[in-house]
Amino acid sequence: MKPANSLMSGLGTTVFEVMSALAREHQSVNLGQGFPDDKGPEAVRAAAATFLLEGHNQYPPMMGLPELRQAVAEHAKRFQGLDIDWQSEVLVTSGATEALADCLFGLIEPGDEVVLVEPLYDSYLPIVRRAGGIPKLVRLQPPAWDLPREELAAAFGPRTKLILFNTPMNPCSKVFDREELEFIAGLCRQHDAYAVCDEVYEHIIFDGRRHVSMMGLPGMRDRAVRIGSAGKSFSLTGWKVGYVTASREVMKSIAKTHQFMTFTTPPNLQWGAATGLRLDDAYFSTLASDMQTKRDFLANALEKIGFDVLPAHGTYFVTTDFRPLGFNGTDEDFCRHITVEAGVTAVPVSAFYDTVDAAPRHLARFCFCKHDSTLEQAVERLSKHFTK
Secondary structure (H helix, E strand, O other): OOOOOOOHHHEEEEOOHHHHHHHHOOOOOOOOOOOOOOOOOOEEEEHHHHHHHHHHOOOOOOOOHHHHHHHHHHHHHHOOOOOOOOHEEEEEEEEEEEEHHHHHOOOOOOEEEEEEEEHHHHHHHHHHOOOOOOOEEEOOOOOOOOOOHHHHHHHOOOOEEEEEEEEOOOOEEOOOOHHHHHHHHHHHOOOOOOEEEEOOOOOOOOOOOOOOOHHOOOOOOOEEEEEEHHHOOOOOOOHHEEEEEEOHHHHHHHHHHHHOOOOOOOHHHHHHHHHHOOOOOOHHHHHHHHHHHHHHHHHHHHHHHHOEEOOOEEOOOEEEOOHHHHHOOHHHHHHHHHHHHOEEOOOHHHHHOOOHHOOOEEEEEOOOOOOOHHHHHHHHHHHHHEEE
């Protein structure tokens, strides 16, 4: 048999699946994979259910239901002040990961350089490489995760096609502020590069911070691409409904890629997502405040147990340094140890780097978007284990 694609067949199983399988095997409290326990807003679920029973369940328009695309444009105006043409500048996708693939396959030519920021979501590098892009990696350093401006500027060059980055940022929970984003935007303008902005956690942001979309910065309206997620905004990760916002010309290539990738997304879920995007401001502020309360509970409890807890300004996650507990192995060793011996699962942060050699090996990521009882059980187990 002729070999399959060498890049894709050479990839390992995602760390989330590996750790979740280990958690199931040992009946561990799984704080590794980032999905909420919450059912999601009833109004959103009811809208999707009603449409499933009463609506048109055949192929929707390839770009997405008009109602959802209109809602995405309205949402961008309400929260970011962006004027978006819903007919030509909004695309609905089967999740934000498909949105990323559409953008990268649609914009990258083989040999183009792509700037990425480590640590990074694990799908970024495989998609970039499969599209023929050449990654140029810039690393943030714990615990502050400050933007290394000299290194970032050096990563841009005449072959740079785009920068791909995530804010609020998984896994390190950093929120890029306006000054940092303006620096990145200046590099994009200087090098005539696109910015593909993964903004799926835009509403899960803490301590009075505000999400700033790159698309709203001077000179970026026509070169920034904005990706959102109903799964993250409405705690409905299984729905896999994402959306892309881009200028008319940029959208043309992205939409054609989507046309031959998945073509459409279930119409009832699109209808539900449209309902969600039109919820009042109180829903989104409550989402953030509830998640902040969960973050505070878990972070404070882990500190009492003996972890060093790094700042977490957004997303579902807190990153911890486990060295003060006296554990001398790697982050993979530690996450397996607490899964098997303490009955709590986390994810090793080294999994979010291109190579283990470049990664810190003393950090573990815990997810807090769980029921209070789940978090309490995890804390009880960890406390019991480390105070033996």
